[in-house]
Amino acid sequence: MEINITTHDGATVLALTGRVDTTTATELELAINQQIELGNRKILINFSGVTYISSGGLRVLLATAKKLRKEGDRYALCCLSAEVHKVLKLAGFTSIFTIYPDEGEALARW
Numbered sequence: 062m063e064i065n066i067t068t069h070d071g072a073t074v075l076a077l078t079g080r081v082d083t084t085t086a087t088e089l090e091l092a093i094n095q096q097i098e099l100g101n102r103k104i105l106i107n108f109s110g111v112t113y114i115s116s117g118g119l120r121v122l123l124a125t126a127k128k129l130r131k132e133g134d135r136y137a138l139c140c141l142s143a144e145v146h147k148v149l150k151l152a153g154f155t156s157i158f159t160i161y162p163d164e165g166e167a168l169a170r171w
Contacts, residue, residue: 062077062078062080062085062088062089062111063078063079063110064076064077064078064088064089064092065078066092066096066154067100068101069168070096070168070171071103071171072103072105072168072171073101073103073104073105074104074105074106074107074164074168075089075092075093075096075104075105075106075107075124076107076110076122077106077107077108077110077111078110078111079091079110079111079112079146080111080112080115081113081114081115081117081118081121081152082113082115082117082118083089083115083116083117085118086087086115086117086118086120086121086159089097089118089121089145090124092109092126093106093121093125096143097125097128097129099106102131102133102134102135103132103134103135103136104125104129104135104136104137105135105136105137105139105164105167105168106122106137106138106139107139107140107163107164108138108140108141108142108145109139109140109142109164111141111142111145112142112144113144113145114145114148114149116150116152117145119135119148119149119154121163122138122154122158123154123157126158135171136158136159137158137159137160137161137167138158138159138160138161139160139161139162139163139164139166139167140161140162140164149160156161162168
């Protein structure tokens with residue numbers, strides 16, 4: 062998995078490419094935690110390049126949601142493939158996370 066980190070209008074975007082599985086979930090968690098430690102509390106995860114997410118990846122998403130609960134924090138997902146959306150829906154996560162169809166819409170709403 063590759064993680065490309067950019068900043069747009071105060072929001073940190075982590076664009077992922079590849080698989081978010083048990084092996085790569087730790088890498089994603091470290092990248093997110095580094096951003097939070099740097100004070101970046103508006104995080105958007107772009108899944109446009111993700112073909113698969115495992116329970117390990119779901120755990121990272123949930124752990125991040127628990128960390129970003131303060132007033133002013135923002136946390137969302139965007140650009141989910143049909144397969145990733147299906148996994149999130151089956152896990153009941155579509156009701157937990159804010160999900161946008163694309164990055165532009167997510168950033169415009171923040």
